[in-house]
């Protein structure tokens with residue numbers, strides 16, 4: 501396993517739903533410490549790394565990747581010791597029954613139960629149970645024991661472990677630990693011709709919150725959000741539907757999503773960079789999703805921004821799959837695009 505994939509594995513296995521990103525921050529620190537000029541945590545929990553540019557460098561670039569993942573939070577307890585839960589970020593409840601999960605700081609194992617098929621109401625079988633009909637079983641035998649072990653507000657993550665899968669790998673939280681792994685790689689590389697802030701943001705999945713704060717602090721001339729985005733490239737029976745992005749075709753550049761539309765000059769800078777440097781790339785099908793770029797561009801008097809992402813299958817589910825070459829391709833494309841920026845492009 502290369503260092504890049506090894507770090508992706510560590511970050512994917514770290515546990516951090518929106519608002520509870522401490523473990524991810526702790527995993528990131530040692531990967532960055534010897535490679536950046538400044539490393540600090542702001543008031544909302546963003547991890548901010550600064551890489552100085554040459555003296556008198558003109559321009560400041562902000563590159564973000566969000567630390568938080570979708571998961572569950574304890575909202576109550578039943579008389580027999582099970583945990584009531586709510587989703588944090590977008591998770592369809594149909595993927596939850598039968599899963600193993602890790603609960604709280606001690607990573608207490610739990611399962612999301614589903615009534616055995618022998619007892620299930622025939623009319624309901626095959627339908628997704630609503631989240632308020634599901635409970636997490638940690639083996640507690642009373643409400644008091646469940647409250648002690650997992651009080652209201654406790655975080656719950658999927659128990660999926662990272663592993664290689666042929667040319668791909670599987671794990672939880674590739675949205676957006678793959679962006680975090682790519683940003684670490686960029687920050688560990690040679691200094692850029694501009695001052696570069698790499699910010700590992702909080703609470704993206706619940707409203708692009710950390711990125712807005714980070715962009716206000718950093719005052720960048722340009723923002724780049726690194727993401728894991730949905731691939732949706734598997735056969736769909738007879739349906740003639742274009743994929744959002746495809747595994748193995750390189751990093752996906754966003755033209756427009758629900759949070760933001762990329763300025764044309766910025767889009768052509770990234771596409772031209774890919775063409776000149778013969779780097780694989782693809783355009784994400786417009787109109788779907790939202791990223792930190794949507795938060796960054798609204799700060800202060802406005803910041804031009806772009807999103808580049810690694811295609812991931814089964815995103816926002818307990819397990820995602822990505823192609824390792826797409827991650828390497830993302831690092832190569834963003835690295836080249838930043839190095840090819842000119843003060844003219846930044847100042848337009």
Ligand SMILES: [Zn+2]
Nearest residue numbers: 675676727728
């Ligand atoms: Zn994301």
